[in-house]
Amino acid sequence: MTIVKILGNIVILLSIIIGCIGRFQPHLFFKLPNGFILWALTGHPLPPFIIPGPFKEGNVDWLNDGDLIVTAAPKSGTTWMLFCSHQIRVKGDDEKFPYADVSLNTPWPELIQTPGDTWEIQREKYNTTVLADGTLFKNYWDHPEYPFRIFKSHNLPKGFGSLIGSDNPPKKVKFIAMARPALDQIASFIPFFVGKTDEFRKTWGGFPPVSIGTNAREQAKTVFSRTKPGNKWFDMTLPYVKSWWEVKDEDNVLLLHYSDAVKDLDGTVKKIADFLDVELSPEHHAKVVDRCSYKYMKGKQHLFEYQMPLNREFDGKRIVKSGSMIRKGTNGDGKVFFTDEEIAEFNKREEDFYGEDIDILDWHRHGSMK
Numbered sequence: 001m002t003i004v005k006i007l008g009n010i011v012i013l014l015s016i017i018i019g020c021i022g023r024f025q026p027h028l029f030f031k032l033p034n035g036f037i038l039w040a041l042t043g044h045p046l047p048p049f050i051i052p053g054p055f056k057e058g059n060v061d062w063l064n065d066g067d068l069i070v071t072a073a074p075k076s077g078t079t080w081m082l083f084c085s086h087q088i089r090v091k092g093d094d095e096k097f098p099y100a101d102v103s104l105n106t107p108w109p110e111l112i113q114t115p116g117d118t119w120e121i122q123r124e125k126y127n128t129t130v131l132a133d134g135t136l137f138k139n140y141w142d143h144p145e146y147p148f149r150i151f152k153s154h155n156l157p158k159g160f161g162s163l164i165g166s167d168n169p170p171k172k173v174k175f176i177a178m179a180r181p182a183l184d185q186i187a188s189f190i191p192f193f194v195g196k197t198d199e200f201r202k203t204w205g206g207f208p209p210v211s212i213g214t215n216a217r218e219q220a221k222t223v224f225s226r227t228k229p230g231n232k233w234f235d236m237t238l239p240y241v242k243s244w245w246e247v248k249d250e251d252n253v254l255l256l257h258y259s260d261a262v263k264d265l266d267g268t269v270k271k272i273a274d275f276l277d278v279e280l281s282p283e284h285h286a287k288v289v290d291r292c293s294y295k296y297m298k299g300k301q302h303l304f305e306y307q308m309p310l311n312r313e314f315d316g317k318r319i320v321k322s323g324s325m326i327r328k329g330t331n332g333d334g335k336v337f338f339t340d341e342e343i344a345e346f347n348k349r350e351e352d353f354y355g356e357d358i359d360i361l362d363w364h365r366h367g368s369m370k
């Protein structure tokens with residue numbers, strides 16, 4: 001055999017092996033450096049750690065009436081609202097109900113924590129996992145004295161099927177959605193991508209790749225183009241807002257705006273508490289508002305770095321690099337990152353997308369309080 005033939009056979013053999021792994025054990029790819037590429041090439045979705053199971057039609061028996069799903073747009077106040085609704089449900093009582101980590105008290109069911117796990121496996125672990133310190137995971141997210149449980153998501157309404165706005169929902173759960181001025185949101189994708197720990201990326205075969213640009217300008221360019229219509233991240237921006245806007249008057253939906261919450265935290269806490277049917281005395285209200293403040297959360301950053309308690313090998317590690325989660329708590333980031341041309345192009349993108357609907361365009365840009 002000539003060398004070319006031998007090489008040819010090796011290539012064929014390799015692709016057969018890769019095809020088989022891709023078919024039967026695709027999570028093995030994550031053991032390789034940049035293995036996420038083989039994962040994607042063999043037809044599996046990115047990001048690899050998100051699965052659509054938990055809120056799927058016919059699959060929601062594990063939910064309880066009264067559960068809250070915080071489903072803010074990515075980089076639009078999700079962690080903030082998770083923590084704040086937790087403070088509301090426990091009326092600021094950290095002693096009895098310690099908030100150990102955002103993944104413990106207010107977990108994200110759609111985030112698979114161990115490569116290869118399905119929702120069925122992970123779901124079992126929600127009930128049974130004992131943490132390294134001997135405490136039961138279930139006690140953090142499903143404490144018997146909580147008035148309701150809280151879960152994270154980023155879905156658009158279509159990801160929740162008939163849980164929203166039907167006369168006969170399979171479970172009576174509530175939704176808090178949150179939007180943010182889109183340029184600020186998009187600017188915030190940068191620290192989000194470069195802010196994942198190496199340990200997390202190693203768990204997922206190098207995903208997400210850190211190479212979104214070597215300097216701030218290049219990174220801004222990358223996130224700007226990836227959020228264009230027709231691109232993968234587009235859905236998380238304008239379509240997210242439009243589709244939640246369409247269901248905002250449903251009884252079980254509360255649509256908030258990040259800018260309003262920054263300007264009026266006091267009123268926002270009141271609104272959320274009312275929506276959740278929690279009565280806060282003036283003292284409790286003041287305590288909760290303090291807890292939900294940027295200043296308080298900034299001082300507790302280590303609670304917001306996202307552990308993966310269901311993955312033994314990830315013990316003591318975090319998804320998010322220290323300091324990259326609770327960042328500034330202000331409005332107007334986007335203007336700093338993007339060029340005047342990009343901002344103009346973006347404004348047009350918004351206007352084209354919302355069309356005649358001036359109300360929603362105005363609301364998305366500024367919130368209700370100018």
Ligand SMILES: *[C@@H]1O[C@H](CO)[C@@H](O)[C@H](O)[C@H]1NC(C)=O
Nearest residue numbers: 061062063122123124126127
């Ligand atoms: C945990 O166990 C209870 C009782 O068996 C069950 O009703 C519930 O659905 C389980 N939770 C999850 C997340 O599987």
